[in-house]
Ligand SMILES: C=CC1=C(C)c2cc3[nH]c(cc4nc(cc5[nH]c(cc1n2)c(C)c5CCC(=O)O)C(CCC(=O)O)=C4C)c(C)c3C=C
């Protein structure tokens with residue numbers, strides 16, 4: 001059925017317009033698009049809006065994921081449906097409203113992910129032309145992983161590189177994104193060849209991009225901060241003892257950042273934020289640590305969030321509002337939030353370099 005004439009190599013038009021029926025094939029033989037390599041970026045996902053039902057749909061999908069909350073569904077689902085999802089959509093909806101990109105009608109995570117995708121596409125298409133297709137999907141909400149895998153396969157991607165945009169690996173983020181990707185592939189008749197990009201917490205270009213963002217932020221300040229707090233999203237402490245390497249990768253990112261900046265240990269620290277539920281999470285908790293720093297006389301601090309590839313509710317609202325407040329209430333005087341790497345050129349270059357490393361042998 002599929003011979004070498006199916007590669008469509010003569011064409012320069014778009015993949016869809018380009019699809020051809022193989023020579024000597026019967027009239028009902030499907031058209032075969034020109035072969036491409038797909039690069040599918042993946043982030044966490046975000047609600048479509050901040051009203052109760054949009055928030056509830058999003059949180060329900062997110063918090064029903066057993067990679068995120070691993071309690072037995074018999075125990076967890078009644079609590080989730082009857083308690084958490086009757087209250088949290090209101091509180092979280094208010095928080096989203098305060099950071100919403102009203103002009104674009106979407107959350108900042110969505111706006112930034114779109115911009116990252118378009119810049120990465122520009123760079124990779126400049127190198128490889130229309131042999132590559134670059135798009136993004138979300139683990140929860142829209143655009144779904146399944147819809148994007150289908151689109152890529154339909155457009156002729158016989159190879160897909162799947163890239164979860166989490167610098168540090170966790171079962172609750174990278175692994176569930178990969179699981180979802182693999183389950184989308186289960187629905188494809190003609191499954192493409194696939195690769196997944198591993199965590200890039202120690203990638204020199206990622207560390208350089210973080211260091212450059214710290215140096216840029218510090219250069220703009222009149223007084224140098226006493227301490228840089230590297231605040232990572234937390235996970236339950238139990239996940240670490242059960243084998244999740246997230247904690248170790250966060251600590252290593254901080255150490256490499258410190259070394260890149262040429263700093264001593266006392267100028268930088270690692271903390272964890274966004275605790276959820278009654279269990280112990282990774283410590284120290286950012287919200288408590290910034291207050292302790294202020295009480296110990298560290299009146300000027302900067303906070304950076306290296307685990308987030310894009311600013312989102314957890315950085316713009318939790319760090320820049322709640323955590324700032326905790327610091328100031330404890331006597332802190334100057335609080336500087338250093339934005340995520342977002343679509344900054346250093347970051348895009350670092351991500352493209354990671355992609356190119358994992359494309360080796362597919363596109364040289
Ligand atoms: C309840 C358990 C949660 C775990 C474990 C968890 C891990 C985790 N999350 C991120 C990145 C993001 N989380 C975001 C929002 C968010 N996270 C949780 C819960 C857990 N996260 C909730 C309930 C929410 C929604 C907001 C809220 O109601 O508080 C986001 C932001 C999404 C956005 O739209 O802006 C990101 C990004 C990481 C990296 C991580 C563990 C490594």
Ligand SMILES: [Fe+2]
Nearest residue numbers: 044233274314
């Ligand atoms: Fe989270």
Ligand SMILES: [Fe+2]
Nearest residue numbers: 247248249251
């Ligand atoms: Fe560790």
